[in-house]
Ligand SMILES: CC(C)(COP(=O)(O)OP(=O)(O)OC[C@H]1O[C@@H](n2cnc3c(N)ncnc32)[C@H](O)[C@@H]1O)[C@@H](O)C(=O)NCCC(=O)NCCS
């Protein structure tokens with residue numbers, strides 16, 4: 001088995017890359033999705049977030065209010081408090097899932113997609129070097145990352161100028177909490193550049209997949 005970390009800043013195209021590797025047969029674990037599952041009502045992480053941040057982060061139906069949490073985390077500068085609750089639980093869940101995949105398929109390529117592989121400082125003490133055999137970075141110019149974030153949030157709605165500016169500011173606040181690409185690059189085994197068409201990304205994934213598959217054996 002090969003444990004691959006797939007990282008890249010907000011809007012870089014990690015999920016798009018993950019989908020392309022999954023189509024080749026990689027087992028993809030999306031940290032954002034695992035985080036969302038663990039934040040559901042009834043989960044320990046949900047209870048700890050409410051205990052820490054108060055009822056203002058809970059919607060009437062009991063779900064966490066992600067916009068309120070984002071405001072507290074990024075605009076009020078309390079993201080480390082949120083990370084300290086969520087990241088250890090996400091990392092522990094990933095460890096269990098990886099062990100389970102290894103038992104069923106010892107030659108699997110398991111890909112953990114996360115914006116925060118190098119930044120996550122709240123795991124079980126195992127640093128990224130122990131968690132992964134290879135790291136892939138997806139890069140894109142900063143203005144492209146921000147534009148993709150805004151487009152995804154807009155979700156086909158027409159934005160006012162003020163709404164657009166607020167989303168751009170939100171993207172910039174989140175990027176400021178992520179290690180810049182030029183610092184990540186020397187730590188990575190492979191760099192995929194996502195500054196053109198998705199077909200160009202697909203071509204890069206097609207080149208890399210056989211290398212990963214052989215290394216997994
Ligand atoms: C603050 C929250 C509630 C905002 O939710 P929202 O639905 O608006 O955003 P979503 O989760 O889809 O994240 C979108 C992108 O924001 C960036 N981002 C999210 N959390 C963080 C963080 N803690 N630090 C830096 N960037 C982050 C990532 O690029 C991510 O892909 C949510 O992002 C969260 O719980 N974050 C903390 C957990 C975390 O680190 N998640 C990311 C990897 S596990």
Ligand SMILES: Nc1ncnc2c1ncn2[C@@H]1O[C@H](COP(=O)(O)OP(=O)(O)OP(=O)(O)O)[C@@H](O)[C@H]1O
Nearest residue numbers: 009010011012013014015016115148152196197198
């Ligand atoms: N090469 C591309 N051309 C056009 N759109 C793209 C390209 N790559 C990604 N996108 C779009 O940009 C948005 C962000 O891409 P994606 O979700 O893959 O990035 P991400 O790195 O996972 O982002 P985040 O960390 O914010 O979750 C998506 O809506 C995606 O469809």
